[in-house]
Amino acid sequence: MNKPTDLKGLVLDPVTNDQRYIGNSEPRHGARRLLEGQGTYIDDIQLPRMGHVVFWRSPVAHMKINKIHTEQASKMPGVLAVVDGVQMAKVCKPWVATLGHLAGMKSAPQHALAVDRACWQGEPVVAVVAETRAQAEDALQLVDVEWEELPAVISMESALDPKTPLIHPELGDNLCFTRSLDVGNVDEAFASADVVAEATFGFGRHTGVTLEPRCQIADYNPGERRLTVYHSQQAPHMMQDLYCRQFGLSESDVHVICKDVGGSFGIKVHAYPDDFATVGLAMMLERPVKFVADRLESFTSDIHAREHRIKGRIAANKAGDILAFEIDDLTGIGPYSMFPRTSAIEGNQVVNLVGGPYKHQNYRAHLNVVFQNKTPTCQYRGVGHPIACAVTEGLVDLAAQKLQMDPLEFRKRNVIPDDAYPCSGISGIKLEVLSHEQCLRTIEKMMDYPALRKEQAELRKKGIYRGIGFATLIELTNPSPAFYGVGGARIASQDGASVRLDPSGVVSVLVGVGEQGQGTEGIYAQIAADAVGVSINQVRIVTGDTDVTPYGGGTWASRGAGVGGEAVLLACQALQENILKLAGAILNRPVSELRVYCSYVLDKATGEQLLPFSEIGRIGYFRTDTLPAGFSADLMVTRHYTQKDYPFIFTNGVQASYVEVDPDTGFVKLLKHWAVEDCGRVINPMLVNEQVRGAIVQGIGGALFEECLYDDSGLLRNGSMADYLVPMAYEMPDIEVAHVETPTQSSKLGAKGAGEAGTAGAPGAVQNAINDALAPFNAAVFEQPITSEKILRAIKKI
Amino acid sequence: MSLKKKISMTVNGNLVNAEVEPRRHLVDFLREDLHLKGPHLGCEQGACGACTVKVDGQIIRGCLYLAVQADGCVVETVEGLTKSGVLADLQESFMRHNAMQCGFCSSGMLLAAAELIEKQPKANREEVREWISGNYCRCTGYHSIVDAIVDVLDARAKGQKIKPVSAHA
Numbered sequence: 001m002n003k004p005t006d007l008k009g010l011v012l013d014p015v016t017n018d019q020r021y022i023g024n025s026e027p028r029h030g031a032r033r034l035l036e037g038q039g040t041y042i043d044d045i046q047l048p049r050m051g052h053v054v055f056w057r058s059p060v061a062h063m064k065i066n067k068i069h070t071e072q073a074s075k076m077p078g079v080l081a082v083v084d085g086v087q088m089a090k091v092c093k094p095w096v097a098t099l100g101h102l103a104g105m106k107s108a109p110q111h112a113l114a115v116d117r118a119c120w121q122g123e124p125v126v127a128v129v130a131e132t133r134a135q136a137e138d139a140l141q142l143v144d145v146e147w148e149e150l151p152a153v154i155s156m157e158s159a160l161d162p163k164t165p166l167i168h169p170e171l172g173d174n175l176c177f178t179r180s181l182d183v184g185n186v187d188e189a190f191a192s193a194d195v196v197a198e199a200t201f202g203f204g205r206h207t208g209v210t211l212e213p214r215c216q217i218a219d220y221n222p223g224e225r226r227l228t229v230y231h232s233q234q235a236p237h238m239m240q241d242l243y244c245r246q247f248g249l250s251e252s253d254v255h256v257i258c259k260d261v262g263g264s265f266g267i268k269v270h271a272y273p274d275d276f277a278t279v280g281l282a283m284m285l286e287r288p289v290k291f292v293a294d295r296l297e298s299f300t301s302d303i304h305a306r307e308h309r310i311k312g313r314i315a316a317n318k319a320g321d322i323l324a325f326e327i328d329d330l331t332g333i334g335p336y337s338m339f340p341r342t343s344a345i346e347g348n349q350v351v352n353l354v355g356g357p358y359k360h361q362n363y364r365a366h367l368n369v370v371f372q373n374k375t376p377t378c379q380y381r382g383v384g385h386p387i388a389c390a391v392t393e394g395l396v397d398l399a400a401q402k403l404q405m406d407p408l409e410f411r412k413r414n415v416i417p418d419d420a421y422p423c424s425g426i427s428g429i430k431l432e433v434l435s436h437e438q439c440l441r442t443i444e445k446m447m448d449y450p451a452l453r454k455e456q457a458e459l460r461k462k463g464i465y466r467g468i469g470f471a472t473l474i475e476l477t478n479p480s481p482a483f484y485g486v487g488g489a490r491i492a493s494q495d496g497a498s499v500r501l502d503p504s505g506v507v508s509v510l511v512g513v514g515e516q517g518q519g520t521e522g523i524y525a526q527i528a529a530d531a532v533g534v535s536i537n538q539v540r541i542v543t544g545d546t547d548v549t550p551y552g553g554g555t556w557a558s559r560g561a562g563v564g565g566e567a568v569l570l571a572c573q574a575l576q577e578n579i580l581k582l583a584g585a586i587l588n589r590p591v592s593e594l595r596v597y598c599s600y601v602l603d604k605a606t607g608e609q610l611l612p613f614s615e616i617g618r619i620g621y622f623r624t625d626t627l628p629a630g631f632s633a634d635l636m637v638t639r640h641y642t643q644k645d646y647p648f649i650f651t652n653g654v655q656a657s658y659v660e661v662d663p664d665t666g667f668v669k670l671l672k673h674w675a676v677e678d679c680g681r682v683i684n685p686m687l688v689n690e691q692v693r694g695a696i697v698q699g700i701g702g703a704l705f706e707e708c709l710y711d712d713s714g715l716l717r718n719g720s721m722a723d724y725l726v727p728m729a730y731e732m733p734d735i736e737v738a739h740v741e742t743p744t745q746s747s748k749l750g751a752k753g754a755g756e757a758g759t760a761g762a763p764g765a766v767q768n769a770i771n772d773a774l775a776p777f778n779a780a781v782f783e784q785p786i787t788s789e790k791i792l793r794a795i796k797k798i
Numbered sequence: 799m800s801l802k803k804k805i806s807m808t809v810n811g812n813l814v815n816a817e818v819e820p821r822r823h824l825v826d827f828l829r830e831d832l833h834l835k836g837p838h839l840g841c842e843q844g845a846c847g848a849c850t851v852k853v854d855g856q857i858i859r860g861c862l863y864l865a866v867q868a869d870g871c872v873v874e875t876v877e878g879l880t881k882s883g884v885l886a887d888l889q890e891s892f893m894r895h896n897a898m899q900c901g902f903c904s905s906g907m908l909l910a911a912a913e914l915i916e917k918q919p920k921a922n923r924e925e926v927r928e929w930i931s932g933n934y935c936r937c938t939g940y941h942s943i944v945d946a947i948v949d950v951l952d953a954r955a956k957g958q959k960i961k962p963v964s965a966h967a
Contacts, residue, residue, distance in 0.1 A: 027893050027963045028896055031892075031893050031898060031901075032889070032893060034900075034904055035885075035892050035893065035898060035901070035904050035908065036876065036880045036889065037834070037835055037837075037876035037877045037904075038836075039835065039901050039902075041835075041838070043829070043838075044835040046830075046833070134819070134821075208936075209934075209936055210900075211838070211840045211848055211902040211934060211935075211936050212838065212840070212900065213840075260900070260901065261900060262900045263900045263902060263936050263937060264900075265936070294842060295840070295841040295842060516899075516900055517898075517899030517901065517937050518899060519896065519899070537964070689942075690899065690937075690938055690939070693938065693941045693942065694899060694937045694938050695939075697938075697939035697940065698936070698939075720841070721840075721841045721845035721846055721934070722845050726936065727940075728934070728940075729926075729928075729930045729931045729933075729940040729943070729944065730927045730928045731931075732939065732940050734923075734944075735939060758939075
């Protein structure tokens with residue numbers, strides 16, 4: 001199932017007594033159901049008396065709302081309610097999305113439905129609820145809003161100019177957050193350098209395009225005074241908490257259920273105005289209300305990400321040592337910081353991560369995060385990493401080029417050595433243990449680098465322009481409370497697992513982290529089977545239900561394996577201990593003489609099967625009268641895990657891209673992509689491969705195709721899947737993946753995250769490969785997406 | 799908009815009589831009136847392929863096809879094709895390669911792949927990529943889907959069945 005290269009390096013000591021599943025490419029738990037069309041996504045759920053909501057959204061980037069006429073719409077067939085922002089504000093409080101630890105950060109209060117003003121095209125203004133979606137859409141045509149257009153801030157470049165209008169006058173300017181960092185002696189390093197290279201990097205806005213749009217059903221039961229929300233979401237407990245706070249309910253009054261989620265990528269980890277509006281409507285109407293965004297709504301109201309312009313430079317000496325990096329990052333985030341994670345995190349990550357893989361000692365960074373009248377931006381897969389990596393690796397290649405050094409050799413010389421850990425990165429990040437050198441050696445071999453360079457040189461003589469590009473990267477995973485908790489956001493960094501031996505001997509595992517397709521439930525089943533000591537088909541996993549799973553943070557910052565998986569391991573090992581204690585009591589033998597294997601308690605010395613788990617279950621639940629006085633069977637245990645040793649556990653990896661550029665058309669053909677990934681202990685190589693590959697293709701999307709384009713008045717020009725290009729199968733290369741395993745010591749499992757490094761590295765690798773191909777033309781492009789037009793301009797063909 | 803038209807069709811082997819508004823597209827009819835969960839709506843613009851179903855033996859975009867157009871036709875969805883075993887080899891191979899993540903594209907992808915296997919049994923890797931380029935997958939990066947389809951093509955060429963993988967709940 002995996003090529004030999006996929007499995008190289010998987011030589012870690014087992015983490016459990018009888019390890020049978022951890023480390024293997026087990027078929028994924030739950031996959032068959034999805035392949036048979038039996039998944040349950042939000043739109044598959046139909047509740048009695050359910051209404052459907054659609055929104056009248058701002059048609060322009062910035063407008064004043066003068067008057068809203070709803071009479072005609074209200075009279076349409078099937079209409080249950082037409083609600084505006086003033087009415088909605090009576091049930092749902094406004095919010096301000098800032099974090100305390102991002103010093104000086106500011107944002108304005110935001111409402112579930114716009115009050116007085118709408119600040120981006122697509123902001124919800126009026127909600128129409130009807131018995132069917134078609135009826136609601138029919139009635140929407142008759143909602144009449146009297147509005148006048150206000151001056152809009154579109155370009156982030158001019159957002160801070162004194163002449164530019166203020167989006168929120170009470171904030172004093174259009175600056176959301178600013179940060180400066182100056183470490184070492186940057187001026188001296190640049191002054192003494194033999195080589196200085198610089199470039200301005202541009203990144204287009206893009207968005208996640210989850211195939212299942214954002215959607216939810218809110219159901220308020222007035223008898224119980226209880227709110228149930230079926231939600232396509234990554235963080236159910238976070239949403240439970242937010243609904244409590246915005247609607248004045250207590251946690252026990254709110255139940256959030258996430259069944260199958262059709263793609264998330266960070267798009268579904270935020271709280272959107274229409275989420276709150278849908279809940280508010282269900283409470284007003286005392287009946288279920290379903291919201292499913294259509295694709296145009298997705299493009300204008302799902303978070304966007306990654307609009308940055310970064311001036312960067314690098315200093316190096318003749319010997320080939322990187323001496324310093326300096327960057328100036330400007331990023332635009334829309335009119336509000338997004339709730340509750342805030343839109344300043346992405347730029348902050350760029351500052352943290354630029355130059356991160358390298359051992360240089362001088363770094364200066366400046367960041368301005370500005371408001372604009374465009375769709376709000378926030379965390380999307382990789383958060384800041386693809387930007388930081390493309391800037392760092394672009395500068396590294398420029399320096400290597402000036403020094404006439406091979407880019408791979410230059411990297412080998414400059415990465416932080418594998419024996420230097422733990423250490424701090426120059427921006428202050430704490431690095432536990434990384435494997436840059438090993439990863440670089442692995443990729444060199446995997447891609448047969450010398451042969452590839454030879455092929456490139458030969459083809460170049462024939463007028464075929466191919467390029468090889470590398471990107472070394474670090475990725476932060478397994479976050480501690482340093483990410484959100486310390487800033488005042490009620491987003492759990494800990495996660496929990498409850499595990500129960502059922503009477504029949506089946507193991508039920510309830511986990512706070514849920515499944516959006518990554519295979520999270522699959523790896524939990526593997527961990528549970530090994531740690532309790534049962535076959536994997538004897539394990540049942542339950543996630544995505546705040547009423548039954550332990551309180552946790554959910555899916556973000558690649559924490560599912562490292563944090564959720566550790567909680568599962570701890571809970572399951574504790575259950576095995578309890579099973580042994582109970583067996584000891586039943587058999588009247590010391591626990592030290594017993595062990596567990598494949599759903600049986602065995603005699604440790606002889607391996608004789610003494611008790612099947614079904615018998616343990618039978619006695620533990622139904623015949624407790626036969627157990628010693630005061631003995632409690634405790635066949636359900638809960639354990640929580642929080643990573644506290646470091647702010648984050650960093651992973652690392654390296655990618656390489658091989659491309660061909662047609663200088664006549666500017667067309668880029670991706671020939672091959674390689675990735676070496678070190679995510680600590682690999683629980684399921686196949687699933688990690690697929691996380692890496694999927695993430696790489698999303699990164700390639702940003703590098704070559706994807707961009708939310710706006711016109712000068714702030715209107716989105718490409719709000720459909722036909723206009724907004726995402727990678728399709730034909731344009732994508734085969735992607736070879738290899739693993740290096742450097743487990744984290746911060747947990748027993750040793751797993752780090754694997755979900756985002758692919759997205760982090762691909763744009764840098766592809767950009768460098770294109771620029772390598774363009775080297776004979778003495779041209780380079782640093783503006784993503786790198787379109788044919790930009791290439792042709794760079795080589796002065798147009 | 800309340801003008802309704804009587805239609806009749808066979809859906810996954812069952813005769814269905816219904817009254818629908820002429821504007822109702824086929825997938826809304828299958829999902830909302832017949833409560834099928836297999837065909838999904840990703841874009842309703844014909845771009846993503848998640849709504850792919852079969853009408854009279856040919857795959858179509860269910861969001862660009864009106865329910866009234868299917869009057870008198872044989873309609874098959876992933877549910878029916880699973881039951882009849884038509885997709886069995888592909889489903890096993892998709893399982894083996896983890897050729898799906900969130901699963902939202904899978905029913906459309908499987909139907910497209912099944913048609914490829916039928917119409918182009920000697921397709922190479924590049925041709926497989928080209929064939930499925932009408933179906934978005936946002937999760938996998940396509941590599942595993944291509945692997946899964948190529949395995950089925952290879953097995954068919956040798957007259958073999960794909961061995962079932964052990965299925966967990």
